[in-house]
Amino acid sequence: MSLLRIQDLAIDFTTSDTVTHAVRDVDFTLDKGETLALVGESGSGKSISALSILQLLPYPMASHPAGSITFNGEEVIGAPNPILREIRGNKIAMIFQEPMTSLNPLHTIEKQIAEVLYLHKRMTGKEARARVIELLELVGLQHLTGRLNAYPHELSGGQRQRVMIAMALANEPDILIADEPTTALDVTVQAQILKLMKDIQAKMGMAILLITHDLGVVRKTADKVCVMKKGVIVEQGAVVDIFDNPQHAYTQALLAAEPRGEAVPLQDNAPIVMQGKNVKVHFPIKTGLFRKTTDYVRAVDGIDVEIRAGQTVGIVGESGSGKSTLGFALLQLNNSQGDIIFNGTSIQDMPEKELRDLRGDMQIVFQDPFGSLSPRMSIAQIIAEGLTVHFPKMSREEQDDAVVKALEEVGMDPALRHRYPHEFSGGQRQRIAIARAVVLKPKFIVLDEPTSALDMSVQAQIVELLRDLQVKHNLAYLFISHDLKVVKAMSHQVMVMQAGKVVESGTAQQIFEAPEKDYTKKLISAAFDLDILD
Numbered sequence: 001m002s003l004l005r006i007q008d009l010a011i012d013f014t015t016s017d018t019v020t021h022a023v024r025d026v027d028f029t030l031d032k033g034e035t036l037a038l039v040g041e042s043g044s045g046k047s048i049s050a051l052s053i054l055q056l057l058p059y060p061m062a063s064h065p066a067g068s069i070t071f072n073g074e075e076v077i078g079a080p081n082p083i084l085r086e087i088r089g090n091k092i093a094m095i096f097q098e099p100m101t102s103l104n105p106l107h108t109i110e111k112q113i114a115e116v117l118y119l120h121k122r123m124t125g126k127e128a129r130a131r132v133i134e135l136l137e138l139v140g141l142q143h144l145t146g147r148l149n150a151y152p153h154e155l156s157g158g159q160r161q162r163v164m165i166a167m168a169l170a171n172e173p174d175i176l177i178a179d180e181p182t183t184a185l186d187v188t189v190q191a192q193i194l195k196l197m198k199d200i201q202a203k204m205g206m207a208i209l210l211i212t213h214d215l216g217v218v219r220k221t222a223d224k225v226c227v228m229k230k231g232v233i234v235e236q237g238a239v240v241d242i243f244d245n246p247q248h249a250y251t252q253a254l255l256a257a258e259p260r261g262e263a264v265p266l267q268d269n270a271p272i273v274m275q276g277k278n279v280k281v282h283f284p285i286k287t288g289l290f291r292k293t294t295d296y297v298r299a300v301d302g303i304d305v306e307i308r309a310g311q312t313v314g315i316v317g318e319s320g321s322g323k324s325t326l327g328f329a330l331l332q333l334n335n336s337q338g339d340i341i342f343n344g345t346s347i348q349d350m351p352e353k354e355l356r357d358l359r360g361d362m363q364i365v366f367q368d369p370f371g372s373l374s375p376r377m378s379i380a381q382i383i384a385e386g387l388t389v390h391f392p393k394m395s396r397e398e399q400d401d402a403v404v405k406a407l408e409e410v411g412m413d414p415a416l417r418h419r420y421p422h423e424f425s426g427g428q429r430q431r432i433a434i435a436r437a438v439v440l441k442p443k444f445i446v447l448d449e450p451t452s453a454l455d456m457s458v459q460a461q462i463v464e465l466l467r468d469l470q471v472k473h474n475l476a477y478l479f480i481s482h483d484l485k486v487v488k489a490m491s492h493q494v495m496v497m498q499a500g501k502v503v504e505s506g507t508a509q510q511i512f513e514a515p516e517k518d519y520t521k522k523l524i525s526a527a528f529d530l531d532i533l534d
Contacts, residue, residue: 004175009067013061028224035207036207037222044230052069092175096164162193194220215456224237261489274341279326281299281336303497303500315497327478363445369430385436425458483527
């Protein structure tokens, strides 16, 4: 008997006037010690199928008109709450995609990990603390055992994800559901997290249901794979069979969707648009009763960078290396030292009013489009907001025309502009965020992890879109990413950052084909080979 069996599962979402058939005829099994991967584009039904196992979908809006989910032979759909409470977090645990929003910002790390121990094991405070320390050591966070009172915002992305894994493993579950557990992590931390999950699986014999869009990860970690499209499993089987001999056209398209190509050749004598000289961003460390500054976190420590019209400079490095901080410094969104020159004019310490006039020429696209788009504003209002600020004399009709053109440029249907962000997929929201930036016709754009939360096929589309926009408008890009495959496809120059400093820089060809520093070699190996998992 399989540990988990899903048969003919259907999921509907009902609103006041419509019924959406989100999932149909999903059928798979998961055995003890086995890893099954669910892959597919955003909206294919992967996560909601997994959430159904724990009955975490929002009822009565969500319903199961057909199908069965059995765990250890016991039906889960319609099970009473006492049985579900026994299963959730105890027999079946889940790691969510974004640890920053999944962890409670008001509770310490110790309190959050210990909570499941109090609920399911009835441990005392002393017993729970001992188990918390044991779990932190298990997930490679030995140095945090002396900082149990730390809060989520005080940890890096990789550390937060390890804390989530510690919480999930607290009660030694039979099944671990990992929903995009490495999406927002840099390549070396991603490899460490995956290796950690494999090691723990081998020790505990638990089964893993892995939801991911990273096919390289699937190939290295999974035993079986189910490919989903529009709520239906179109192909499933052993990983070797699916990857070596895919039968369905959609599976073939997914496997071929990796971002490819290289940056469009740079024009000779292209003018310098953005330049940073000896840029430093130091955050004070305050200690003691009177909060005196005793030291500094040197997030960016003496970096020189220049970006020309039509050029992409890629910035890579692990979490906490200072990539985003450098981008924010160039845009004067945080305090910095050194000199920052935009279009030949120094903007370092420029008065805010003068700087505000230049902001239309300097834009940013953030990593999480859902978090950066206001849920209370329509897409038309979001894109037009910058026009209202920078072109106050523009009429409403002219604004609407500009919004329509911007949406057309990024491949979106302008007829959808009166909808709200939650009505779009992740890839569509990222296109909207790009439209918001390009509608002002900027000269320089900081792209801060613009593809990390997207599936592989959508990543390839966004890379092509950014290339096309760059050629059309002669844009200068600072491209920040932990995904080295995307950086390779986009960048003319690459800077490798570690602990606030540039450890290596050169053309994309030099960095990817003949890296000199061990740190760069480690990043490239983790991104392209995943040898660390062997």
